Amino acid sequence: MKKMLTLLISLSLVAVAAGCGTKARDAQKAAAPVKTKDTITVAWYPNESGAELKTAREELGKVIATATGKKVEHKTTTDYIIAIEAIASGSADLAYMGPQGYVEANAKNNKVQPLVVPSGESGTLEDAVYYSWLSVRKGDEEAYKSGNGFSIDNIAGKKFSFVSNSSTSGFKVPSANIVNYFSKKDKFKSLTADDLLQGGKDKFFGEVLFGGSHQGAAVNLLTSKADVAAFCDTCVANYVDLSSGTANTAGAVYKVKQGAAEPFNTQVGKEFSLISVTPVLNSPFAINTGTISAEDLKKLRDAFISDAVTKNTNIFLPKDSKDSGLFKQKTGKEKFLPVEDAFFNPVRMLSK
Template sequence: MKKSFLFLLSLVILFVAGCSSSASSEEGSGEDKDTITIAWLPNESGADLTEARDAIGKVIEEKTGKKVEHQTTTDYIVAIEAVANGNADMAFLGAQGYIEAKNKNDKVEPLVVPTGASGTLEDAVYYSWLAVEKGNIDEYKDGEAFAIDNIQGKKFSFVSNSSTSGFKVPSTGIVEYFSQKDDFKDLTAEDLLEGGDDKFFSEVLYGGSHQGSAVNLLSGKADVAAFCDTCVNNYVELAEGDVNRPGAVYKVKADAAEPFNTVVGKEFQLISVTPVLNAPFVINTENISEELQAQLKEIMTSDEITNNEKVFVPEDSEFSGLFKKTADERLVEVEDKWFDPIRELSK
């Protein structure tokens, strides 16, 4: 009897284990998911971009028959963790955010990335800015050229230490520049994370988003701020100089949405401009089956998305969209190795 009982018990355990394994496999395959959850960084989580997010979601819903839910965030880490741990199936992350998510879970893969005006990856870049208030520009000039020597000792605003253009790229550039000077030859990016009397910066702030970092500058909380062009383009307009060039002056639009509505009319000037690899849409392949992955890739690179004026906004439009349409911009397939230049910044 005892042997029979143990035999039956072992069969039950094997059966339960098999069901559990099957259920786990099905859950990870994405085949039976009725909902696709897309996580967005704080930069793209504002109310002014609701229609743009919904436009992408609507096309995905129509083509897949699945419901799309948008997970907006107020913290970079929340969006990164969401796609890494599977609470989100897709996410729109910066290159650095993608790398951090993949480091947490190798099943996170890039899906597509917006191109440049050529419609290819050759010019798929945006720009990381270091900016100061217009009236203070003389402190950051060496003759007619712009220089960052005097940012040391100032109040500085980053976006988030998980931001590509709002931390990783500018901090690397600052370290490379100042480490050539004897007084700062041992400077590291970690030395820029906090301010203080014995630190490189007197105070370090984090905007939480590119918009927040820009407002830190324009509200007087910071002397210098790092943020990118694409995340503030909906709120500012070129007032002087050339687009994305040191010396260019930008002015906050009269009808700017939050958080720029508190600094309408304020002007800032660029002292440094650095190109950065465009941000990808990524997926968690544990949640999304291969069939659905292929379907999503086809959807995101389709003419329906490319020609959607709420996703790729015409230059003369006042609509707040995700991407500008100046020529042949679209979303194209991208591989992990394309982001290696950003990985190199951490070495």
Template sequence: MKRIALILMSLVLTASIATACGQGGTAKKDYDTITMVWYPNESGEDLKAAREEIGNLIKEATGKEVEHKLTTDYAIAIETIANGNAHLSFLGAQGYIEAHNKNANVLPLFVNSGASGTLDDALYYSWLNVKKGNEAPYMKDGKYTIDNIQGKRFSFVSNSSTSGFKVPSSGIVSYFSAMDNWKSLTQEDLVEGGSGKFFKEVLFGGSHQGSAVNLLTGRADVAAFCDTCVANYVELASGTENRPGAVYRVRKDAADPFTSLVGSEFTVISVTPVLNAPFVYNKDVLTEEDAKALTDLFTSDAVAKNEKVFIPKGSEFKGLFASTGTERFVKVEDAWFNPIRELSN
């Protein structure tokens, strides 16, 4: 009888706890360390100091220690934040949307602004690129065109990348589906190459740096990657930044994976603006109090002036966000990313 009574008491206690948690909303895990998971693009050794500065700010805002979780795969980072094994992440717009679709409690905190200091120009650029010297097939009447990318060896970044897959693949489908022989073309058709396929061969670099290396080492004829993720490794050799025809050269001080490619050049043949990437959190595991503290600090004037976060021109610090003096972090809502969602419709 005593055993039965203990079991009944245990069941009642368990039910009471469950009811209390239900009434109070989603129960938060106790934590004294905040885990930040990074994409492969930002996981390199050359960006360690930049990651640590972000970690210092997270600690300043919350009073908690910070663990950096590095990845070699987009899908791992997305799954880690979605399943609550990380509190925070810095994801591209497409990666955020995928994480949010997996768990609606993954939400954006803020993005880096444009030069206006607002969301109005909070953009970076998705490029399609060819090796310098191979531009001729991609020119028509003195202008760059993507007409002849069909049948080539093509490198994307990851199918979870905004500027390395979602945006360029959408643009390719939109352009070529107007032609009778490709009128049924879909984004899924671009994932795999081969006989009868749109591309002769399709590669995935795993990161923007990896896609650029695929191009410069001759594994791909055309490659998609973005301006910001290769900015620490290349310099403008000729032309106008973020415009078709711009030629970029691998810098003398370029870190891995470009150390053996110093001096190599590529030409941008197509440029598409993309919404800036958000810092996101999982509200299942991060308290609203910490989320607010993080937003308040990161969107402050003090962080806008932090030269280890917003890197002024001429600085030798390898960071994530270039600055002209007016950029800052700006609070953002889920709906701001709807234009990227619509690329899948």
């Protein structure tokens, strides 16, 4: 199924990146000098707050500390909103967050600006995407097949798990896809994203759950609390292996691997199938320019895009690594790239 949203995001990548203005940089130059801080606080979403990613967080902390000469404090969270509010309020200076969370933080405080995003496999912004999945338990996928492909027609009335309503790939993108698809049918012609937030007898879904993290949404599916779940590829990559099919393609089957960390440690061997896949703009490291000086901002950007970071195997895991990490080399071209606010305009459009 060729989704309007897929087309919008895919075709916007180059144009938006190429058309980014210098508004953020001009604002930084015009702003009053920022008082130097001794400690830089980094906020992390629940997805990246687990113990298995401590090494990756601390390695990035070392990069920040070396670049600025400041102490680094990691603020792990249990809720998207905590991280979003932290960077918007200035109680955190830096945050790794999804595109929707960044857009929300920027709307609260326009001093929140993107610092860098991980590139795509080409080493550019052209394919700087990850993937939003709709998944069902292995064995249930037959109900969602249509000809040689898959259809989401039968998700109506099911128990459904999102991640958080501030999640891009775990709510914003899948809800937009669902509304776009079903609103063409007479029965659901008035359907809105807000209608998907709660389940019930007279609602679109029979029951709606929020996993709180992508891992949580996936576990809701595997434990049969949900029949269908939305979560992304990158956030569960440390816990699952491709069992059959083509990665990031409807019909692919993934299995929870041996030794998977919490919360997948009790789900080892369980499988799920993808019934819908949509590309999403990569997640930024965002910075609060009201709490980080222009001098430190430049130092941080230069450090993140440096060869030293690109080649740091604790930050970009080697292709054949079995370790858990935030980023992984697939082609050897992956790296961090500077990006500006306008890059995320396609995500803003989802709320209009």
